[in-house]
Each structure stands twice: as C-alpha cells, then as structure tokens.
Amino acid sequence: MHRRISAIFQSAPLRWIAPVLLISLALADPGAFAAAPICEDGAALSPTMFAPSSKPAELILEISWLVWAVCGLIFLIMEGLIIWCIFKYRRAKDDHTEAPQIYGSNPIELAWTVVPTLIVFVLFLVTARTIFEIEKTSPPEGSLEITVVGHQWWWEFDYPEYGFVTANELHVPLTRNGKPVPIYLTLESNDVIHSFWVPQLGGKTDVVPNHVNHLWLEPTMTGTYVGQCAEYCGTQHANMLITAVVHPEEEFDEWVALQKTPAVHDESVSVGRDLFQKTACINCHTIRGTVANGSFAPDLTHLMSRSVIGAGVVSNTPDNLMTWVFDPQILKPGCRMPSMKLDEQGVKDIVRYLLTLK
Amino acid sequence: MTTLEHPGNPLRAKPTFLGRLHEWVATADHKKLGVMYVTSGLIFFLIGGLEATMMRWQLAVPDSTLLSPSDFNRLFTMHGTTMVFLVGMPILLGVANYFVPLQIGARDLAFPRLNAFGFWLFLFGGLLLYFSYFGAQGLYGMGSAPDVGWFAYAPLTERTYSRGHSTDYWILGLLVSSFGSIATGINLITTILTMRCPGMTLMKMPMLVWLMLIDAILIMIAMPPLAAAQVMLLFDRLMGAHFFDVQAGGSAILWQNLFWFFGHPEVYILILPAFAYVSEIIPVFSRKVIFGYPLMVAATVSIGFISLGVWVHHLFALGLSPMVNTIFMGSTMLIAIPTGIKMFNWVGTMVGGKIRFDTPMLFATGFLALFLIGGLTGIMLAVVPFDWQVSDSYFVVGHFHYVLFGGLVFSIFAAIYYWFPKVTGRMLNETMGKWQFWLLFIGFNLTFGPMHVSGMLGMPRRIYTYHADRGWELWNMLSSIGVLVQIAAIAFFTWNVIHSLMKGRKAGPDPWDAWTLEWQTSSPPPEYNFEDTPKVYSRRPLWDIKHPEDPDWKYE
Numbered sequence: 001m002h003r004r005i006s007a008i009f010q011s012a013p014l015r016w017i018a019p020v021l022l023i024s025l026a027l028a029d030p031g032a033f034a035a036a037p038i039c040e041d042g043a044a045l046s047p048t049m050f051a052p053s054s055k056p057a058e059l060i061l062e063i064s065w066l067v068w069a070v071c072g073l074i075f076l077i078m079e080g081l082i083i084w085c086i087f088k089y090r091r092a093k094d095d096h097t098e099a100p101q102i103y104g105s106n107p108i109e110l111a112w113t114v115v116p117t118l119i120v121f122v123l124f125l126v127t128a129r130t131i132f133e134i135e136k137t138s139p140p141e142g143s144l145e146i147t148v149v150g151h152q153w154w155w156e157f158d159y160p161e162y163g164f165v166t167a168n169e170l171h172v173p174l175t176r177n178g179k180p181v182p183i184y185l186t187l188e189s190n191d192v193i194h195s196f197w198v199p200q201l202g203g204k205t206d207v208v209p210n211h212v213n214h215l216w217l218e219p220t221m222t223g224t225y226v227g228q229c230a231e232y233c234g235t236q237h238a239n240m241l242i243t244a245v246v247h248p249e250e251e252f253d254e255w256v257a258l259q260k261t262p263a264v265h266d267e268s269v270s271v272g273r274d275l276f277q278k279t280a281c282i283n284c285h286t287i288r289g290t291v292a293n294g295s296f297a298p299d300l301t302h303l304m305s306r307s308v309i310g311a312g313v314v315s316n317t318p319d320n321l322m323t324w325v326f327d328p329q330i331l332k333p334g335c336r337m338p339s340m341k342l343d344e345q346g347v348k349d350i351v352r353y354l355l356t357l358k
Numbered sequence: 359m360t361t362l363e364h365p366g367n368p369l370r371a372k373p374t375f376l377g378r379l380h381e382w383v384a385t386a387d388h389k390k391l392g393v394m395y396v397t398s399g400l401i402f403f404l405i406g407g408l409e410a411t412m413m414r415w416q417l418a419v420p421d422s423t424l425l426s427p428s429d430f431n432r433l434f435t436m437h438g439t440t441m442v443f444l445v446g447m448p449i450l451l452g453v454a455n456y457f458v459p460l461q462i463g464a465r466d467l468a469f470p471r472l473n474a475f476g477f478w479l480f481l482f483g484g485l486l487l488y489f490s491y492f493g494a495q496g497l498y499g500m501g502s503a504p505d506v507g508w509f510a511y512a513p514l515t516e517r518t519y520s521r522g523h524s525t526d527y528w529i530l531g532l533l534v535s536s537f538g539s540i541a542t543g544i545n546l547i548t549t550i551l552t553m554r555c556p557g558m559t560l561m562k563m564p565m566l567v568w569l570m571l572i573d574a575i576l577i578m579i580a581m582p583p584l585a586a587a588q589v590m591l592l593f594d595r596l597m598g599a600h601f602f603d604v605q606a607g608g609s610a611i612l613w614q615n616l617f618w619f620f621g622h623p624e625v626y627i628l629i630l631p632a633f634a635y636v637s638e639i640i641p642v643f644s645r646k647v648i649f650g651y652p653l654m655v656a657a658t659v660s661i662g663f664i665s666l667g668v669w670v671h672h673l674f675a676l677g678l679s680p681m682v683n684t685i686f687m688g689s690t691m692l693i694a695i696p697t698g699i700k701m702f703n704w705v706g707t708m709v710g711g712k713i714r715f716d717t718p719m720l721f722a723t724g725f726l727a728l729f730l731i732g733g734l735t736g737i738m739l740a741v742v743p744f745d746w747q748v749s750d751s752y753f754v755v756g757h758f759h760y761v762l763f764g765g766l767v768f769s770i771f772a773a774i775y776y777w778f779p780k781v782t783g784r785m786l787n788e789t790m791g792k793w794q795f796w797l798l799f800i801g802f803n804l805t806f807g808p809m810h811v812s813g814m815l816g817m818p819r820r821i822y823t824y825h826a827d828r829g830w831e832l833w834n835m836l837s838s839i840g841v842l843v844q845i846a847a848i849a850f851f852t853w854n855v856i857h858s859l860m861k862g863r864k865a866g867p868d869p870w871d872a873w874t875l876e877w878q879t880s881s882p883p884p885e886y887n888f889e890d891t892p893k894v895y896s897r898r899p900l901w902d903i904k905h906p907e908d909p910d911w912k913y914e
Contacts, residue, residue, distance in 0.1 A: 046829030047816030049747045060743040067741045071734040078730050081705050086723065089644070091712040098905075099712045103913050104650035112702040113653075113695065120691045123741065128684045131742045135680040152519075187677070192514045193610055195675060195750060199816040203746020206676045209513060209604035211611060213677035226828070230675075230750045230818040232507045234514055235427045238821035312825075334427050 047226045049199045053246070055218035056134045056202040063130050070123060134203070136184070136216040143182035143216075144172065150187070150194030150207035150229070152336060153236040154298055154311035164259045165286070167298030168311045170198075170244040173252035174222050187213040192234060198227030198244045206231055219246040228312070235334030241312025255305075262289030263301045264356055272353025279340050281350075287357065297337065303357040310335065321351045386470035387885060388455050391477045393781060395452025396774075398481055399445050403767075405488075406440035407848065409433045411841055414805070418838035420826040430822035431505035436487075438508030439528065442624065443535055444484040446762070449770055450631035451480075451542050454570045456781065458546060460876035460883065461564045463555030463892040468548040476542040483535025490527030504528035507820065509621065510591075512602030512613035517595050526595060529588045536581045543577035546570055555875075557894040561655070562914070564874045564897065565637035565648060568655050572662040573630040576623045579666065584620035587613060614676065618669035626665040628762060630658070632729070632769035633700060636722045639776050640704050642872045643719035644711030647910065650703045651897060657696035657703075664693045674745045683742045690740035697733055701726070716870075717791030721772035724799055728764025732757060735810065752833075753813025759806040771798070771851070778855075779869045783881045784862030787854050794850040801843030808833040808840075873898035 052058040139145055147158040148170075158165045172183050187196055189209040196215060197204035205215040229240035247255060276282065277291055284297035292300075303309075307316055310332045314320040323330055326347045327339035342350065373381065382390060413433050416425045425433070455473065459466055467473045487504075494501040501522020506515050515525050550571045554563065563571075591613070593599035600606040602613045641648045648654065670678065670686035704726060713719065735757040739745050748754060771794070778786045812833035817824065824830055868877040877900055879888055896902055896910035 045827050048829070049814050049816065057747075060747055063741060064738075064744045064747070067738045067744055071738055075730065075734055078701065078705070079727060082708075082723065082726050082730075085705060085708040085711075085713070086715075089708055089711050089713045091645070091714050095712060097712070099645045099710060101647045101908075101910075101913070102649065102710060103647055104653065104706075108706070109650045109653050109699070109703070113699055116695050116698045120694055123737075124688055124691055127687060127741050127743065131684055131687070132680050134743060134746075135683070137679070192519055193511055197750075197816075197818065199747060203743060204675050204750065205746070208610050208676065210607070210609065211677070227816065228818060228821075232431075232511070232514070232820040234519060235431060235505075237431075238427065238823050241825075 045226065047199045047228075051200055053219060053221040053223060053225065054201040055220060056216055057200055058220070059130055059134055060203055063127060066126065067123070070119065074119075134216065136214065139184035139214075140182040140216065140218075142176070142179070143184040144176070145184045145186065146170070146172070147186045147188065148196055148207065150189040150191075150196070150233070150240075151296075152191050152234050153229070153240040153332075155196075155240070155242055156190075156298070159256075159259075162256050162260060164288075164301075165299045166259060166302065167306070168241070168243065168308065169306050170242065171252065171255050172217070172219060172244070172246055173249050174219050174246050175249045178249070180218060180220070183217040183219070185215040185217065187215060193231050194229045194233045194240065195231035196227075196242070197230040198225050198242055200225045201227070201244055204230045222246045222248055236332055239311060239313040239332055239335075241308070243308065243312065258305060259302055263287045264358060265289065266356040269349075269353040269356050272349035272351070275342075275346055275349050276353055279342070279350075281340070284337070300354065300357055303354055305358060318351060318355060321354055322347055325350050325354075386466075386474045388459050388466045388470065388473060389781075389883065389885075391473055392452045392454075392456030395448045395455060395477055395480070398484070399447075399449035399452060402440050402444040402448070402484060404848070404852075406437050406445055407845075409437040409440070411845065413437065414838040414841045416822065417824075417834050419835070420824050420828075420831055422823055425822065427822045428502075428505055431507075431820070432503040434820055435504050435507050435528075439487065439504075439532070440484075441762070442508060442628070443532055444480075444487070446628040446766060447535075447539055448480055450573070450628065451476075451539065453631065453635070453770075453773055453777070454546055454573070455542070457777065457876055458549060458567055458570055459553070460879070460887060461567050461874050462550065462553060462558055463875050463888060463894070464549060464553040465887055467545050468553060469545050472541050473545050476538040476545065479538030479541070480535045483531050483533070483538065486534060487527060487531030490524050490531070494522055494524040494527050509617055510613075511617075512591065512594075512610050513604045513608070515591060515595075515613075516603050518603075518605065526592070529592050529595075533585055533588050533592075536585055539577055540581045540585075543574040543581070546574035547578065550574070555892050555894060561652070562894060562897050565651070565654060566634040566874075569630045569634035569637065569658055572658050573627055573634075576627050576630070576662055576665065580620045580623035580627065583616050587616035587620070590616075611673075611676065614673055615669070618672045622669040622672065623665050625758075625761070626661060628766050629729075630661070632725065632766045633658070635769045635773040635776070636704060636725050638874065639718050639722045639772050640707050642776075642870055643714045643716060643722070644708050645714070646707055646711040647898065647901075648703070649706035649709075651914075653699060654703050657699040660696045661693060664689060664696070668693060671740055671745070672749075674742050675749050687740055687742050691737065694733070694737050694740075701730060701733070716775075717786065717788055717795060718772045718776035718870075720792065720795045721768050721775060724795065725765060725768040725772060728760055728768060728802070732760030732762075732765055735760065748813050750819050751813035752809040752817045752819060755819055756806045756809030756813060759809070763806065764802060768798075771795075776870065777876075778858070779865030780876055780881045780883070782859060782862070783865055784858050785865050785869060786858045786862060790850050790854040790857075794847045794854065797843055797847035797850065801840045801845075801847055804840030804843060805837045806840070808836040812837075868900070871904075873901040873904075875899055 049061060052061050145161065147160060149156040149158065155168050156165060157167065157170050173181055175181060187205055187207045189207045191209060194207040195204045196207055201217045201219065202215060205213050223246055225244045227242040227244065229237060282292035282294055284294040286293050286295060286299045288301040309316045309320060309324055313332045328335050328337040329339060385391065413430065416422050416430055490503045501524040504524040504527060506520055506525055510528060513519060550567055590601040594601055594603055600608045602608045602610060604610055637648060668686060668690045670682060671690045674683055739757060775786050775791055812830045815829055817830045865881045867880050875892055878892065892899065896914055898910050902909040902911065
C-alpha cells in the first residue's frame, strides 16, 4: 500500500494536490480507498483509477492530476468571486437606490476572453500528446495479443498464441523472458455494444459489433484487478464483471500449460458427463476433449480454475454451482442460460462432473 | 397602469367546467399554451423524479433485490427520456412561448395555431411514451416501458435484442414530440425576426430573446437528425431494413453519430434557456444593467455554432482514431471559452450591484455556483485520457446533473419564482421559497457530489446493482440520502405553488421593479398583451421610463 501511494507522489507532476485528495478520500471512505483493500501486490479490491498498475493507467492518472489542478484552481477563484459578491454587494436593508450602472469594459472583457483561451490551448497541447501515446493503432513490439469478445453478459478471452479460449478471467504475465510485456487486446463483440474497463489497468474502450477495436495495457505490478462492462448492454449489464490477474512469469506459464490441456477425464463422474452430453448444455458450452463444442456460452474446459461463475455474479463454489445448474435465472435473472429442468439427482450429477474440470 | 382582470367575453362571466376546458383545449393564445407547457413539464418532472427516487432506493445498498434488473433498466430509460424530452423541452418552450412575445412587444407568436399544434404533439408524444407501460405488452407479454436507455444505442434496439413493442413506443413517442419542438422552434425564429416592436433592433433585444433565438435555431438544426435516425430504426424494426442491424452489415457507430449529432446540441438547447433566465434575473436583482451585453450576445452565437461540432466527445471510448479524438477534444474545449465569458459577465454584473436576495436571485446564484462545477467537470471530460477512465461512469452522471439539474432546474425555479407573479397575478411565498432553495441546494449536492467519487472508483452507469466489495457503498448511500432532502424541497415547492395560487399576495404589474416589457402590462397580461404597441429606445425600456434623467439609450 505504501508503495502505491508513494508511486503516485513520484509520478504526479503536481505533488501538492495529491495528498489533499488522498487524505480527503481516505477520511471519507477509509474502507474503500486507503486501508485494507490495497493489497501487497498493488491490487485494490475497489477498481479505482487512483491506484494504477499499468502504464496507460499511470499516464492517464498523471494527466488527470493536471486537469484536476487547473480546474480546481478555476473552481476556487470563481466560487470565491461569487461568495465575495454575495457578501460584499448585498443590498443594505433600507437602501432603495439603484446601483451605479456599468455597461461593460472592453479591457476587462478582453482579459477574460484571452486568459481562458491560453489555458485551453496549453491543456489541449499537453493532452494531445498523451492521446497519441496511449491510443496505439498497432501492437507494440513483443506484445502478447489476446482477443476479447463481448457477449450478453460475459467475456470471452481468446489466446491465439497458445490456442485456447477461456472466459471472464483475463490472465496476463507481468514479464516475458524477464522483460515487461505489453498486452494488446483486440476487442470484438458478438452481439451488442459493450465496453472493456479495468480502471487500474487502463481506460475503457468500447467493444462494438462489426468494428474491431484495440486496447493497450502494460501491467507494472502483479495482482488481481476488477472491472466490468461500462456500456449499457441489456438486462444483466450490471453483472458483466471482469477479473484481470497479472501473474509473475512462472505462474503465468503454469496457468497457460494448464489451460492448454484438454478436460480431465474422470471415470467416477461418467453419469454426470453423460447427462451433460445428452442435455442441451453442449449446444452452447465447449469442454475440450469431449463432444461439447458450443460457442455461445463460456468454455468450461477448466471451469474450476476460475474463481467466479456467471461473469462474476457469484463465487465459484459447489453450492452456487448447484443453484446455477438448477436455474441460472435465480442468480442472474435475465441471463441467456435457461433452466434445464433437471431433477435434484441430475443437478447433483452434473455439478459433480463440473467439479472435476480443474 | 391599472390592473386589468381578464376581460374576456362577458357571456363567459362565470365559465362552467366544460366551458373552461374548451377555452384551454382550443386556445391558440401563446400565454395559455405557455402555461400548459410549463405545467405539463412540471408534472412530468414529478414523475421523472419519482423514477429517480426508486433507482436511488435500489442503489442505496449493495446487492439490493428491491427492483428486478428489467424494472431498473426501464426506470433509467424513462427517467432520462422524460427529463430531457418531457421536462426540459416543454418548460423551455413554454417559458419562451409566454415571454418572447411579451418581451418584444408582440401580440402573439407568428403562427398561433402551429404553436397550439406543437404543444399537443408534445403532450400526446409524451403520453404515447408512457402508454408503453400498458400498451407494449404485445402478443406474448414481451415488454413494458422501453429499457434501452434514453440514448437507445443500436443494435440493442434492434428486434433481435429488444422484442415486443417497447422500443417502438420510445421511437414514436419521441418522434411525435420532437416534431412539435421543431414546429415551435420555427415559430419562435419567425416571431423574433419579424415581430419585434418599433425601435427594437436585434442589438436592443433582451438577453432572453437572443438566447431563445439561438436556441430555436439549434432546435431546428439538431432535431431532424434524431427524427431521421428514429425513422431508420423504425424501418429496421418494422420493415426489416438493416441500417443498424450489425448482423446484416449495418453500423452501430452510425446510430451513435446520428444520435449525438442531435444529442450534444440538445444539451445546449437545454442550457441556453437556463442562461436566458439568469441573464434576466441577475441584473434585476443586482439593480445593475447586464455587464458586457455585446460580448454576451457574441458568446451566445458562438456557443450555438461550436455546439454543433463537438458531438464526438460522447464517443471518445468508441475507438475512433487518435486524430479524430484530438480534434473533437479541441472543439469541446473551445466551447469553454464563450461559456466562461458568460460566467464572468454574470459575476461582473453582480460586482458593484446592490443585490436583493429574493428567491429568484437565490436560485440564480445557486445556478452560478453549481453550473460552474458542471462546466469544469465538462472540461475535465473533454480531456480524452481522463474521459477514457470516467466516461460512462457515475462521474458523468454527476457531471451532467450539475449541468442539467444544478444548471437548468435551478434556473427554472429561479424563472418560476421570478415570473409566477406575472403569469398568475400572485406572488409565491418567500419563506417557503427560501426553505425550498436551501433544502434543494443541500440535497442536490449530497446526491450528485458523491457520484463523482464513485465514478472515479470505477462504478459504471446504468447498473442495477453492485457487489459489496467495491468500495462504493458510502457514496451510494450518501446519494440516496440526498434524494430524501430533495423530496422535502420539492414538497415545499408544490405546496407553495398550490397555496400561492389561492392565497398568494397580489403582485401588481411590476413586483420586482424590473426593466423589460413584460412588466409594463398587467399581471396576468390581457389576451392582447399590450393596449398600444410599445416603442422602445434601449435594451431596458422600463428603466428609461423610470429614470428619464439617465436613460439607457444614452450609453448603448
């Protein structure tokens, strides 16, 4: 935590405003901002833009401090003027005379036209530089490319380099061969407009059908970061959450090795597997190594390696899986998965099967 | 000047209910239409406020299950649509209807019957939209009120994703109502350009008239693209066209461009009237002529121009090229300059004045303080990288409520307190007015201030619930508590209006000792407005009459 805050001081060009903001935020909501949630490795549970862990997010925060400072200053001056007028020029109680009529003043009006123009001009130039720095139109050298596909209401993460697909949890390495690795996301949508947003890793970029977008992230710290869809995309827009995990290199390699393997084949759950394969489940879900190869819904090959189900609506526990398989509409009303009308035994069998998909 | 009671037809000395109804329904009088516009706007304001209250109730605590997701989505769609099209538009058109002819010394608008037509189009458009709650069920009970957001981004509005008829109601309701606005816009332009009384050159028009002229021009330019987009969407939905149908090669980006080509000027269509009201009120209550009238006019005209070229700042996260984003950041920042000039000139008007803090002035000062914040967060949002973080987050919700509530609604209340005596002949109660102002000021800031924080902490807009671990609880709770305070303020207002209509102090023609022509005639004004066509020599004709030793025309 201390590392994070000091990093902000170092990176911000206007150090004096940072403590004021941090203190007021911390005072107002210690639980969310200052104390517990910022973990050892730089991840905050709150998806705050004030604790960046990625290069574009840091660049954005830097320029944000500048805008805050400029606008804050104008705010103080103008509100001060208004309050001063209120007290200074309040009419005395029994004064019924008119004030001296002043129709205007060319020099004064010129001044308050020219000064804001200069401020705007400077702000424009400074910001333009950052825009071109962050908005990369081609992948930076040596970057890991991942395709993100937005669905109503879950995320598909496609790793073409490694040849597997996973859902709802984005895993990326901090380094490759010891060097920081830029992440270059290609954003596509399967249905309506979504928006990919993990504030600690970078700004949001819309995920638009019939229009391919890109987003550059470059993590500077390991940890788990949360975010979610930021463009209204229908009934369950609120539960289209993203978990992004930045791993140390070896850990990421292990994760990749696991994801590459086909699903575990466990004879003891053959009843559940058969039921799964005989029910409509396989029309939408893929479990690699089996007949299930649907692409409408999340890939379940390594379901149990994920911490949440329903794109983050609940955590991935056996109990929640039971409820979900029984009727997903209980946990995520409006979601695209229907209840399969299984009896209790059927639900148990299927969940027992799912639990083996490590 | 004597106070004339409604002269009217002597045969209608004691009108029956039906007689009175007929009188209002069949009227083409700009004042009656103005009153109906504002009244229906205020009723829709209560409905829209109720919808917001239910949303805040749901969001007060995390993981709330009070409302179902679709109910919540309907609420924010209807809240946004209502507040923009059925509250902002009718109130600004209503006030313009009533006071533009009075301020330019005219008998009525140029096309009175077109005016009446415009009003009824607006009203039935609004009712059609609300009828969707009952009528959109369709064959399979699919649908109720629309739940696609007031911006209705395609392809969520296509038949594939929005079944039933709710989106059709949204399209048709707004289409009908926006034709009314276009008609009234043309009416206002014609009236202002051709019906000014002798002596009133363009540069002698009151600020309100100038602002409404630019406003009407913006309405005429901005509304048709929306209507066109809606017709295209209707073709998609009902006749199988593919304008926005991405599965058949349509474009989702086209809708966003068309919508915001309307949508951004719309923001200025809504805020220019706010500028208009405070530009009238601040000078009168500061007892000083408005500071720098020519520059104010120039700023108004340039805001009108620039506002047509900034719409892409709503699309900064859409993945357009860095060059496009940079250009539109430039145009967006540019608009801060004329807006800043206006702020400075209003404060400049107060400097050296003898300010009377009656309720209209309280609200006008509140407008200055709050609109400033909305304007500044607007500049922040123009900074593209900052926008990438907070666009579509609660920061934006905070921002535009400071503009449209702190700006527009506060100025509407200022206008109501200022002109209520002219319209009804009775004063609103000052004590209740002050209670309302302070409660609203506190409640407003409590509701919308914390939204900036929750937005920067990563809370997106339009979510019906959120998990408890994200650090947003406190901010949401504060916002919801603020709503309760605002409800108290609105209760004071409602009671004040009802009470003052019956028992308010008689106003007389000119209770504020003001300077524009509407205060020359009786309160309420007779159907014909002025007995003789007024003749003016300066921007403040009544100042010239009240101060013959020191008239304005010597200095202008």
